[in-house]
Amino acid sequence: MDIIISNSSNDPIYEQIASQIKSLIFNGELSEGEPLPSIRSLSKELKISVITTKKAYEKLENEGFIDTVPGKGSYIAGQNKEILRENRIKVIEEKLTEAVEASKLVNLPLEDLKDILEIIYNNQ
Template structure:
């Protein structure tokens, strides 16, 4: 499991771990039932506190991405990927709505917004 931690940017380390593990699960790189590294092992590999990995795993479990089996470890939880996708789409729409409001206030055109979104998304069409 490759997780990259950045100390700059203002995103807490536990949140970086949480986001990256969610991405691995949603892309199918981590499959249902697959074991994750222990909190101690992940902390050692990333050179961070066990408390930080514990918080990340707790958030992932709370959000339904992981399940913990006492004495055995943390595993990728069974997921309804369509519900996860729908939740992701809802969050994207919320962010885009705020971006559209800011663009309208600042006089940014729809064409400029589309161009910016294409650049950010990585689409060159």
């Protein structure tokens, strides 16, 4: 499992870890029941605090992506990928709604907003 931490990212490290693990799940690179590295081993591998790694795992568990068994480790949770995808789409819709509202405040035309979205999408 390759996780890359970016010091130039605005996202906290635990968010970067959680986001990358979610991507691996959505892409099918991590499957139901597959074990994750222990919190200690991942923190050692990434050269970060155990607390930061624990926070990432807690976030993933709270969102239903992983299950943690005390004394045994953390595993990819059994889940319906379609439900997870729908939840992510809902979050995207909420963020896009915020962007639309902000663009209306400054009278940004829809075409300009679409252009901005396309540029951002193509540069990610």
